[in-house]
Amino acid sequence: MFSEQEFSARLLQWFDQHGRHDLPWQADKSPYFTWISEIMLQQTQVSSVIPYFQRFVERFPNIQVLAAADLDEVLHLWTGLGYYARARNLHKTAQMIHHDYQGQFPQTLDAMQALPGIGRSTAGAILSIACGQRAPILDGNVKRVLARFYAIQSWTGERQTEQALWTKAERLTPHTRVGDYTQAIMDLGATLCKRSRPACLLCPLQAGCAAFKQGLAQHLPVPRPKKERPTRHLHLWLWQNSAGEILLQQRPPSGIWGGLWSLPEEEMAPPTRLKAQALAPIAHSFSHYHLEMTPWLIPHPADPDTRIMEERPSLWYNVHSQAPDIGLPAPVKKLLIHLQSVNGVMA
Ligand code: SF4
DSSP, X not given: OOOHHHHHHHHHHHHHHHSOOXXXXXXXXXXXXXXXXXXXXXXXXXXXXXXXXXXXXXHOOSHHHHHHSOHHHHHHHHTTTOOTHHHHHHHHHHHHHHHHSTTOOOOSHHHHHTSTXXXXXXXXXXXXXXXXXXXXXXXXXXXXXXXXXTTOOSOTTSHHHHHHHHHHHHHHSOSSSHHHHHHHHHHHHHHTSOSSSOOGGGOTTGGGOHHHHTTOGGGOSOOOOOOOOOXXXXXXXXXXXXXXXXXXXXXXXXXXXXXXXXXXXXXXXXOGXXXXXXXXXXXXXXXXXXXXXXXXXXXXXXXXXXXXXXXSOEEEEOTTSOOOSOXXXXXXXXXXXXXXXXXXXXX
């Protein structure tokens, strides 16, 4: 193991030669661009984030434009990235910064962490990359690098382990070039110290890495203790009016797919009097459970269900016209595209 100074010096030297310097959000290291990229990069890989980031900042080039935007449009540009709470929090935070901070990001860890969707690691990334402040980060990549470097044998999501990792991250963060250091340790985790098959032979930290010395690199960090995810079943009712359009409803603002436009969900299949046609089932997994959905096409309902219509904001969606600017959950979007080829769905 080597000293903290040696750790950061080796990492920075490697970063200068091999780090990623041309990611779209690196062109403008403002708090706004850094924040958008950091939120998108949570649970999503760089290559998937790039086109979303480019479309997003083209439409919302600064915090004022984002704060003034309609949430539906923000969710629409987020469709496919998943974890939609991120988009809702992004919109809420933009409005808070616009109203409470005159459009300028707060510059302290505490104030930044008080904003929706910004945890300690994201706040650290923004403060170090965009403001040059010595603030550590501990995202998934960094947790993996440190768990291996110190050969930590407990699950990194466990409270005590996470606390110990924060202490180490704090000590390792240098006093100079903090923004580069933050980028460097994220890059090392993403390109060399990868989840599977870490490229230890190319790693600048190899000489001090405990996991490498003990032959444990492949086995660390230890996985989260297994917990069976339950499976939930539900039925999606696709009400279709005489023009062939499908009824969509906006989901409540919080919870799964919050604020997105989806199909009415029921515990039961439609009654036979509705002459519903069963479509191919869809499966979707969330972090806490699996969802199995049976879609039912209910054509030309003679008796439109006013209860469903009144429950939430609704709209009639034409599957053949260009998608409107609304956010749709990925499986629902797929189902609506599939409907274009289903007999009985009129153009
Ligand atoms: S030597 Fe291997 S396990 Fe250790 S930090 Fe480098 S890539 Fe990761």
